[in-house]
Amino acid sequence: MKPIDIRPEKLALEMADYSRKLGIGVENLLHADAVETGVTPKQAVYREDKLTLYRYPGADNIRQNPVPLLIVYALVNRPYLTDIQEDRSTVRNLLAEAQDVYLIDWGYPDGADCCLTLDDYINGYIDRCVDVVRKQSGQEKINILGICQGGAFSLCYTSLHQEKVKNLITMVTPVDFQTPDNLLSAWVQSIDIDLLVDTLGNVPGELLNWTFLSLKPFSLTGQKYVNMVDLLEDEAKLKNFLRMEKWIFDSPDQAGESFRQFIKDFFQNNGLINGGIRLGERLVDLKNITCPVLNVYAEQDHLVPPDASRALSGLTGTTDYSEVAFPGGHIGIYVSGKAQKTIPPAIGRWLNAR
Amino acid sequence: MSDRGFWDDNLQALQQNYWESWSRISRKALGTETPLQKNPWEMAQEHWWQAVSPAAPEIAKAFMGRMMDQGKQFFRMAELFAGSQQPGDAAPxxxxxxxxxxxxxxxxxxxxxxxxxxxxxxxxxxxxxxxxxxxxxxxxxxxxxxxxxxxxxxxxxxxxxxxxxxxxxxxxxxxxxxxxxxxxxxxxxxxxxxxxxxxxxxxxxxxxxxxxxxxxxxxxxxxxxxxxxxxxxxxxxxxxxxxxxxxxxxxxxxxxxxxxxxxxxxxxxxxxxxxxxxxxxxxxxPTRRELRTLQSRIQENRRENKRLRSELEVLKEQVANLTSVKSVRRAVPAGTRRKTVPKQKSGVES
Structure with a gap:
């Protein structure tokens, strides 16, 4: 028996069907409204340079946790992933869990921001945002939720400003940047970061996109679009796809000096494990973190392998360390239906208990 | 879906075109003739896209373009294996x-x-x-x-x-x-x-x-x-x-x-x-090198500026607290001053 037997007549039908779906898809696209993201109402409470600090007002009928929760997102991609649509919003579900949610939107750095260092981001921007939230809430200490690279920043911040942090949550956060299954780390070891930053100034979002797409090029640049053809007839699914597509390619440029330091200190020198990360005048030491820590990671994360996150266990000085494993991927932990039902409630319960 | 307009009207013509050209395509797709040309399905698709794409939003254009590109890829691939010149003939x-x-x-x-x-x-x-x-x-x-x-x-x-x-x-x-x-x-x-x-x-x-x-x-x-x-x-x-x-x-x-x-x-x-x-x-x-030097100096200045502003805010608060302590002192009757003032003062110092 032949294992491949594609008859021309069947192939022609498949082609026609593919074309028909594309045709319907265009009709749907032409009638689709603008793709909206960041759906939960929010107020800008602080602005500085390109940064905006938002607060999400909670529902009147929910008695909020008096200690606010500040979300520190990564510099890579945009933070509206956490609030991408009504039924897939980590922010909305945290509000439902009685959290008083703030979020830092880093904006889009341009050439004028190329000299921003990690010290500027962590001891500067984050610290000032924390102070604003503390002042607004009247709390001496606040809760911080760091996401991915933002989680690494939050670890550094807490180690240097423990007196301002009540509880720390890290989500899909790399800690050990050199686990054997970390593809990004393996690749970046051979890159001459000084030459790259000296040449480009800021690192273009396109370069980062290329890197991320190269992790699974056949699926992410090919098959994904073929699969999508099957969903084009469903307007809701099409809009969901477009939202994600918008987010994936909405990659801000990276301030050159911060990128240089992040790649060298975190990826190439594995500084959270080996030490040596200096921010301003001070060295980051995770043992300075004594507040409760919740570490949330994704079991099928192809960007931040689970072992890279789990490495946090035992590195801090806390006696209250917990982990939550999500059976999904790096993005699914924010946008999947399963994640919506499990992750924000787990975070809410953990915070409310502390 | 038949009432969705444009596409269905062209579907039959497209299929017929495909059948008529099948023999030519399969030979060329196999690489036995040069150069490789677009097949009628691809040409029809591109023609159609040229007609409708101007009205599509930008994000949709990029997105549809990728789907069309990938469609071409996977049908080209399939054609290699189908390879028959007439319906009913054996595949390669x-x-x-x-x-x-x-x-x-x-x-x-x-x-x-x-x-x-x-x-x-x-x-x-x-x-x-x-x-x-x-x-x-x-x-x-x-x-x-x-x-x-x-x-x-x-x-x-x-x-x-x-x-x-x-x-x-x-x-x-x-x-x-x-x-x-x-x-x-x-x-x-x-x-x-x-x-x-x-x-x-x-x-x-x-x-x-x-x-x-x-x-x-x-x-x-x-x-x-x-x-x-x-x-x-x-x-x-x-x-x-x-x-x-x-x-x-x-x-x-x-x-x-x-x-x-x-x-x-x-x-x-x-x-x-x-x-x-x-x-x-x-x-x-101005050269890039000069610009970079200026950017670096400006950033240094801004950093210093923000640090000084932050220190100024702290000083302002301390002064405000001291002022309020003084006014409390003045407002408190002489007989009770000794009991209340130390308490306020320690609050300021902390």
Whole structure:
């Protein structure tokens, strides 16, 4: 028996069907409204340079946790992933869990921001945002939720400003940047970061996109679009796809000096494990973190392998360390239906208990 | 769905066109005739897209463009295996098709990314060059000129003559400029070599994927399974390629090849930037180096400014607290002052 037997007549039908779906898809696209993201109402409470600090007002009928929760997102991609649509919003579900949610939107750095260092981001921007939230809430200490690279920043911040942090949550956060299954780390070891930053100034979002797409090029640049053809007839699914597509390619440029330091200190020198990360005048030491820590990671994360996150266990000085494993991927932990039902409630319960 | 307008009206014509042209397509898709041309399905699709795309939003254009590109890829792939010239005829031997693909990939890898045959392969086997294509799109975005400019700057043959030309030591007034150009040529050659190695790496992955696919289908044959749709074939192909790719890109070899490509591209760009800076300097125009110095100084000033402002805020609060303590002192009757003031004072100090 032949294992491949594609008859021309069947192939022609498949082609026609593919074309028909594309045709319907265009009709749907032409009638689709603008793709909206960041759906939960929010107020800008602080602005500085390109940064905006938002607060999400909670529902009147929910008695909020008096200690606010500040979300520190990564510099890579945009933070509206956490609030991408009504039924897939980590922010909305945290509000439902009685959290008083703030979020830092880093904006889009341009050439004028190329000299921003990690010290500027962590001891500067984050610290000032924390102070604003503390002042607004009247709390001496606040809760911080760091996401991915933002989680690494939050670890550094807490180690240097423990007196301002009540509880720390890290989500899909790399800690050990050199686990054997970390593809990004393996690749970046051979890159001459000084030459790259000296040449480009800021690192273009396109370069980062290329890197991320190269992790699974056949699926992410090919098959994904073929699969999508099957969903084009469903307007809701099409809009969901477009939202994600918008987010994936909405990659801000990276301030050159911060990128240089992040790649060298975190990826190439594995500084959270080996030490040596200096921010301003001070060295980051995770043992300075004594507040409760919740570490949330994704079991099928192809960007931040689970072992890279789990490495946090035992590195801090806390006696209250917990982990939550999500059976999904790096993005699914924010946008999947399963994640919506499990992750924000787990975070809410953990915070409310502390 | 029949009331959705435009597409259904064209569907039958498209199918008929497809049937009429099937024989021609299959021969050309197999590579037995040159050059490879677009098939009627692709042409009809492109014609249709040209008609409707102006009305589509930007994000939809990019998104639909990708879907159409991938549709072409996976039908091209299926055509290779369908291969029949008339309905009812036998399909070609699948193992021969895989042999042919493997041979094409090997040939393209040996000849380098810039050759004519590899360009042809790009169209026919576009699927395997997706990672390379993504790089070239990115390189294009980073370049001031469209396309991956340096990919084809020095072709084989011209390269040795050019290198000889630029190997002549610089003399006299233009010595430095000659040295810069020589260095640029050397860096461009370095980039081409890095790109060639990167392409070869993917060519190797392609060949291994073909062999893996052959194994997969042999197993299917033993189990009596038949792949009878373009989509199933495509999905199997993706899974196979992704698995082989995943194994190879974890190796230090790939990290090296990948690093060399990025570093070589940056070296060219950096050198060009330096040459442009020299020209700007000679015209008394601001250079990138000067701008960078200014950016660095401004950032230092801003950092200092923010630190001072922050300290000022703290001082203001302390002064305000001291002022309020004083006014409390004044407001408190003399007889009770000794009891209340120390309490307020300690609050300020903390």
């Amino acid at each position: 031997d699948w193992t021969e098709v895989l042999d042919r693909i493997s041979a094409s990939l090997g040939a393209a890898g040996g000849e380098g990314a810039a050759s004519e045959s590899s360009e042809r392969l790009y169209k026919m086997m576009g699927f395997w060059v997706l990672p390379l294509d993504t790089w070239q799109r990115m390189a294009s975005l980073l370049s001031i000129l469209p396309g991956d400019l340096f990919r084809n700057v020095l072709q084989n043959g011209a390269e040795s003559a050019t290198e000889r030309l630029f190997s002549v030591p610089g003399l006299g007034y233009s010595q430095q400029e000659q040295a810069h150009l020589q260095e640029l040529m050397r860096l461009i050659r370095g980039y081409q070599r890095a790109l060639h190695e990167y392409s070869q790496f993917f060519s190797g992955i392609g060949s291994e994927s073909v062999e893996r696919l052959r194994e997969t289908f042999r197993r299917k044959a033993v189990n009596g399974e038949v792949t009878d749709s373009a989509r199933t074939l495509y999905d199997t192909w993706v899974r196979t390629c992704e698995a082989v790719y995943g194994e190879h890109v974890m190796t230090p070899d790939f990290a090296g090849v990948n690093g060399q490509l990025v570093n070589a591209a940056m070296a060219v760009k950096h050198h060009v930037g330096m040459m442009v800076d020299e020209k700007l300097g000679s015209l008394n125009l």
